[in-house]
Amino acid sequence: NENDPAGQQILIFKEKTKGPIGVMTTSAGAPIEYKDATVTLNSNLIFNEYFMDSLTHLVRERIPERLVHAKAGGAFGYFEVTHDITHICKAKLFSRIGKRTPIAARFSPVVVERGGIDTSRDARGFALKFYTEEGNFDIVGFNTPMYVYKDPLLFSTFVRAQKRNPATNLIDGNMLWDFLTLRPESLHMFLLVFGDRGIPDGYRHMPGFGIHTFEVVNEHGEKSFVRFHFTPNAGIKNLRSEEARKIAAVDPDYATRDLYRAIGNGDFPSWKVSIQVLSLDDVKNAGFDVFDVTRVLPLDDYPLKPVGIFVLNKNAINYFAEIEQLAFNPANLVPGILGGPDKVFEARRLAYRDAQYYRLGANFNRIPVNCPIQVKVLAYNRDGRPPVKDNEKDTPNYYPNSYNGAEAYVDKKRAELIEIYQDDPNNFHQATELYVNEMTKDERSRLVENILYSLGGAAKFLQERAVKLFSIIHPDLGDRIAEGLASNRTKHYHYDDGYFVY
Ligand code: HEM
Numbered sequence: 001n002e003n004d005p006a007g008q009q010i011l012i013f014k015e016k017t018k019g020p021i022g023v024m025t026t027s028a029g030a031p032i033e034y035k036d037a038t039v040t041l042n043s044n045l046i047f048n049e050y051f052m053d054s055l056t057h058l059v060r061e062r063i064p065e066r067l068v069h070a071k072a073g074g075a076f077g078y079f080e081v082t083h084d085i086t087h088i089c090k091a092k093l094f095s096r097i098g099k100r101t102p103i104a105a106r107f108s109p110v111v112v113e114r115g116g117i118d119t120s121r122d123a124r125g126f127a128l129k130f131y132t133e134e135g136n137f138d139i140v141g142f143n144t145p146m147y148v149y150k151d152p153l154l155f156s157t158f159v160r161a162q163k164r165n166p167a168t169n170l171i172d173g174n175m176l177w178d179f180l181t182l183r184p185e186s187l188h189m190f191l192l193v194f195g196d197r198g199i200p201d202g203y204r205h206m207p208g209f210g211i212h213t214f215e216v217v218n219e220h221g222e223k224s225f226v227r228f229h230f231t232p233n234a235g236i237k238n239l240r241s242e243e244a245r246k247i248a249a250v251d252p253d254y255a256t257r258d259l260y261r262a263i264g265n266g267d268f269p270s271w272k273v274s275i276q277v278l279s280l281d282d283v284k285n286a287g288f289d290v291f292d293v294t295r296v297l298p299l300d301d302y303p304l305k306p307v308g309i310f311v312l313n314k315n316a317i318n319y320f321a322e323i324e325q326l327a328f329n330p331a332n333l334v335p336g337i338l339g340g341p342d343k344v345f346e347a348r349r350l351a352y353r354d355a356q357y358y359r360l361g362a363n364f365n366r367i368p369v370n371c372p373i374q375v376k377v378l379a380y381n382r383d384g385r386p387p388v389k390d391n392e393k394d395t396p397n398y399y400p401n402s403y404n405g406a407e408a409y410v411d412k413k414r415a416e417l418i419e420i421y422q423d424d425p426n427n428f429h430q431a432t433e434l435y436v437n438e439m440t441k442d443e444r445s446r447l448v449e450n451i452l453y454s455l456g457g458a459a460k461f462l463q464e465r466a467v468k469l470f471s472i473i474h475p476d477l478g479d480r481i482a483e484g485l486a487s488n489r490t491k492h493y494h495y496d497d498g499y500f501v502y
Pocket of ligand 1 (some may be wrong): 210
């Protein structure tokens with residue numbers, strides 16, 4: 001298709017440029033002479049600056065991929081307020097109806113590696129960066145309304161159990177099912193992953209959730225608690241396993257391509273932004289831990305309140321610069337939004353920054369796409385690995401000082417994050433609800449087949465443990481999994497690949 005902005009990008013570039021864009025140069029800017037750029041045979045290689053520059057740069061072009069969420073599609077756009085929530089949150093990005101704030105978005109399977117398959121069965125990351133006038137506010141969410149576990153101690157265990165077996169270098173169902181059955185709180189989210197939501201049909205049809213219950217305050221310092229929801233205006237669409245496997249064979253970059261193409265064609269995806277709101281009394285009277293990330297807050301009890309919309313209307317001009325180098329961090333908060341008081345949130349405050357120091361270096365916040373567009377940064381930080389940009393120029397480099405360096409502001413209504421006590425996770429009741437009330441009969445059947453596809457390859461003791469747990473969620477689910485495992489019909493499944501569809 002000659003009008004496909006994804007497939008034809010380089011031709012479109014040619015179309016909009018008049019002739020060569022300039023004289024080619026070395027990285028240091030010296031013009032390259034034609035012979036140096038075209039042939040090295042019978043010449044002195046060391047003297048060919050074009051060749052030396054190119055060869056030595058090439059071998060330095062890889063940086064570590066993200067430990068999780070390595071593969072992604074991303075884009076830019078804006079968030080617009082449609083409903084007033086200033087009575088619960090004073091953050092300036094919500095200050096008036098009609099207000100727009102620039103945003104970056106990055107959507108990503110969790111386990112899939114950087115060159116992996118977009119239509120893999122996996123949860124998806126849903127990360128938004130709001131470039132507000134009070135600094136960057138990041139919501140680093142998922143396409144499921146709940147998370148895997150409540151205790152952040154399990155992060156390393158869970159990541160390792162899903163990644164490659166250290167001996168075989170293969171994804172290993174015996175590791176995944178060990179984790180899922182040792183930590184049954186994970187099954188609530190995994191019912192969605194093994195159900196229809198496990199393979200979204202591209203990113204434009206995918207919902208998003210902040211998951212954590214965030215504490216927010218208004219200008220009087222009064223607290224409320226909110227969960228963020230993002231609902232695609234194009235509707236939720238998912239792929240069935242068979243379709244996904246077929247697509248994987250012909251276009252592993254299906255979702256990335258779809259997003260780029262749609263935006264390039266002016267078909268801008270958009271999402272409704274809404275919140276569930278709880279007062280401090282609601283929190284106390286809920287009868288369960290509303291900060292438990294493995295649980296949802298029932299919509300009947302805590303209905304969605306509209307806040308705004310966000311629209312993605314601009315592709316990156318350069319993927320590495322603008323999407324790969326994006327650095328999201330749940331700790332990127334703004335006045336009026338205090339984040340979640342739960343332990344997973346607390347752990348995340350460290351992990352992202354730490355990962356980005358490793359992945360992008362000490363000055364990752366000085367990479368243009370991470371710079372707060374609307375704010376002058378006066379952080380009293382200096383030096384380190386490039387980029388340092390203006391390195392905060394000649395301003396004082398320590399605080400406090402007597403020389404007109406930047407001063408901290410005073411918030412007379414300063415609010416602190418509440419302290420909470422968290423019980424051991426137990427979300428079986430919600431998993432049952434999900435199975436019985438939210439899945440259709442057909443989806444339940446597909447769920448069973450998708451579980452069998454993966455569990456069928458795991459060791460017998462894991463299958464037995466899984467059947468016990470699925471029976472607690474619902475006897476029907478347990479029976480159907482047990483029956484499927486006992487029958488011969490799972491034998492034709494290619495379940496050696498763990499729970500991935502390929
Ligand atoms: C103990 C809990 C968690 C830890 C320690 C953790 C840690 C990490 C780390 C280290 C990264 C890579 C960051 C980078 O290299 O830039 C990451 C990425 C990500 N995490 Fe988590 N995570 C946790 C829980 C969660 C939860 C609960 C969610 C969703 C609500 C989530 C959503 C994401 C997303 C969307 C990304 C990709 C961000 C991007 O697009 O760059 N994570 N996580």
